[in-house]
Amino acid sequence: MNPSITATKPGAPRERQVSEFTALSRTVQDAGLMRRRHGYYWTRFVVLTALLGGLVSAVVLIGDSWWQLAVAAGFALVFGQVMFLGHDAAHRQIFASGKWNDWSSLVLANLYSGMSYGWWNHKHSRHHAKPNQVGYDPDINADVILFHTETLEAPRKGFPGWFAKRQGWLFFPLLLLEGINLHASGVKTVFGRGEVKRRPVEIAFVTLRLGGYLGLVFWFLPLGMAFAFLGVQLGLFGLYMGAVFAPNHKGMPIVPPNSKIDFLSRQVLMSRNVHGGRFTDWFMGGLNYQVEHHLFPSMARPHLRRVQPIVKEFCAARGIPYTETSLMASYGIVVRYLNKVGLAARDPFQCPLTAEYRSAR
Incomplete structure (x- = not known):
């Protein structure tokens, strides 16, 4: 055990945690784990x-064939990466320079994915x-899916209540629409009235990407096949993004x-x-190390x-719960949790979700 990260400092618990996290950060720095990997x-870029480029060529060369749906699936996977x-x-x-990043x-x-960096970065930073x-x-704000009942003013009845009761089972099918939602939210932001840094660049890149992509699909494919192509690509892309991000906090x-x-307790x-080896690392883009990513987001x-x-x-030395599970087990946890929230939404007094937080403390 490394003594540089186990010494307990005097003072209040929060002060000790801040001091100890500083020691952890120093250990990580000394191990060279904050250096760049250009x-x-x-290579990935x-x-x-x-x-x-190969997928674009495939669309052109394959032409009028339902094999294009396999190409659409390939686009969904590559856009996710x-x-x-x-x-x-x-x-x-990636870079030391903020401007380069x-x-x-x-x-x-x-330009590559057709979404708004400004919209996503503001949301993700919060x-x-x-x-x-x-x-x-913002990732737990009430929308179609309820992630908590803290701000629910009245029970959900009728169809909303029926849906909420089953929202865990419906969550992953609904992700097939997330690709459209991500693009629409970005377009709404860059063409809206809110503040957007480098708005002209964002508009130019999104317009070029979306216009060029739609032009490619509708020019080289029959109309029905083109819509099927877009449905498969956007559906699988949304499912992929949701399947990667949902296990992290839901x-x-x-x-x-x-x-x-305090920062340490909040992030851990x-x-x-999510454990699972090199394939999981690749499939989830490194986000399976969610605890470490939240503690050291620039790593x-x-x-x-x-x-x-x-x-x-x-964490073990300080008795801080460290949660890790398999990918499939995490999906089961997400489904059960969302169904539990949905039941509480029909009767807000049935399920005090904040007890989970209090018990975690």
């Missing part, structure tokens, strides 16, 4: 660019600041809006890791696997 990221790379750039993992994210999100806290984390404790909690207690993706044992030892 070769890794440039070149490979993904080549794959997208592109977004993981854009996520890394947005967290300043910003432009990388703009190219990857807007999530990282206070994950699973009601009123602060089903973890919900933090009431007025609660104060509200996050769930290069390849180092997350290496820092995990250090973080687990750190």
Whole structure:
């Protein structure tokens, strides 16, 4: 056990945790785990660019054939990997220069994937600041799916009540629409009236990407096949994104809006890791190390696997619950949790979800 991260400092519990996390950060720095990995990221960028070029060529060469739906599935997978790379750039993992990271994210999100970097970055930054806290984390705001009942003013009845009761089972099928939602939210933001940094660049990149992509599909494919192509690509892309992001926090404790909690406890207690080896690392874009990513958001993706044992030892030494499970088990947790919330939405007094947070403390 590394003595540099186990010494307990005097003072109040929160002060000790801050001091101890500083020691953990120093240990991570000394191990070289915060250094850049330019070769890794440039290789991924070149490979993904080549794959997208190959898929575009496939659309042109295959022509009028239902094999195009396999190409659409390939686009969904590659666009997902592109977004993981854009996520890394947005967290300043790739370059030391903030400007280089910003432009990388703009190219990857807007030009390659047709979504708004500005919209996503604003939303994601709020999530990282206070994950699973009601009123602060936009990822748990009530929408079609209820993630908590903290702000529910009245029971859901009729069809909304019927849906809420089954929302856990319906969650993953609904993700087939998430691809459309992600694109629509980005377009609404960049063409809206709100503040958007580099708005002209975002508009130009999104317009070029969406216009060029739709032109490619509708020019080389018959009308019905073109719509089927877009349905498969957008549906699988949304399902892929949701299947990767849902296990990270859904089903973890919900933090009431007025609660104060230190950085260390907030990031560890509200996050769930997913184990499963190298394939899981690739499939989830490194986000299976969610605890480590939230503690060190600017850490290069390849180092997350290496820092995990250090973080687990750190948490174990201090009795901080560290949650980790398999991918399939995490999906079961998400479904059961959402059904539980849905039942509470029909009778808000039936299921006090905040007890989960209090017990986690």
